[in-house]
Amino acid sequence: MARIIIDKNSSRKEVIIAKAASLFREKGYKAASMRDLAESVGVEAASLYNHIKSKTELLHEICFGVANRFMHKIEEIEGEKILAIEKVEALIRFHIDEMIHHYEEVYVSDREWKHLSDPYLLNFQNQRRMYRKRFAAIIENGILQKNIKPIDATTAVLIILHAIGGIESWHRSRQKISAEALTANMITILVGGIAVNVKV
């Protein structure tokens, strides 16, 4: 009888969620079957249901786990007493970091949330909209402070978030450049793209 192996600080449920994130990222939520997941966990499909309620629950856990982390971070940053452009940079750094270190979950939350079902779907979409509004508000503040170019804040947020989502490709491509170099490049382009050019 093959039990799910767990280490000290993660339950069997958490192990399943982690494997699910990896699988959903690779194949997409719909294309990944519970039997696939079971195999990757090392167990029969039916056994999974001793730990989880449904396939959708796995998606909830992944999506809201990620969403909550981002919500907490933006709250933290909003409270700091720094320039708006610095807040934007901090936020970008956090996004990149998340994308590098919690790749699978962030990716899934980004691309597969459509498959959430209705009480959760609505909630998620609301949180997402809120987050973007608050991000845009920071940028608008920077425009008033004159350390950000007078651009459409919504568009800027859209570009920034999706650009970072593209780290997916970097992740796949055998890490030609280091995480630090990647971050530096992205900051140069993104912050450089919206910041008022003070130096040179």
Place this chain on the structure above:
Amino acid sequence: MARIIIDKNSSRKEVIIAKAASLFREKGYKAASMRDLAESVGVEAASLYNHIKSKTELLHEICFGVANRFMHKIEEIEGEKILAIEKVEALIRFHIDEMIHHYEEVYVSDREWKHLSDPYLLNFQNQRRMYRKRFAAIIENGILQKNIKPIDATTAVLIILHAIGGIESWHRSRQKISAEALTANMITILVGGIAVNVKV
């Protein structure tokens, strides 16, 4: 007996492909069923097979249709005698234009190509890799010409392509700003992010 309505310059097959693109975009390839597609075309599921070979064929047609358009465009731009940074701008404009006017197909080609099956999947991935290499080569040229900042070209391509992919969100959001304004903003941020700052 309900026939598929066609206009002068599109066959029944093309009508089906267009509807498929719309459906695949909305639900994802796997989640969109042939019965869904049939309903949106106004016909029974089995009838679709008088015009197409399989569900996968629909995905091929969509993905390679888009890929070919981009390949032709980059070839055209490579041949022009203009600065590298201008080539990049032209390419970005084309991407944005495609994303605005052939939204569904471009989106599907971007997000659902994973579900292509193997002779086609490999081919598509190769074309994608080629395209990005050629895009990166233009940027590297611009760095040598000193009209583009000395950044990692691969990262820049990655950012640009994904940022434009984000127009998806704009498309959904009731078009708060015009297509022209959106394009102008994106050019400001993206080109501004990589260009050497000559003017202020």
Place this chain on the structure above:
DNA sequence: ATAAATGGCTAACGTGTGTTAGCGAGCAGA
């Protein structure tokens, strides 16, 4: 007008899906 091709239809197939029921092995605490 007649023949052939086209493009619908219904019915059904096999397969893969998420999930439940029910059973038993092994670990935990008394």
Place this chain on the structure above:
DNA sequence: TCTGCTCGCTAACACACGTTAGCCATTTAT
């Protein structure tokens, strides 16, 4: 050691999927 709970298993379910076969109506070409 005994008891109960955790967590695995096999078997099976109902259903949704892509696709095929075979039939008939309508359009097109001769």
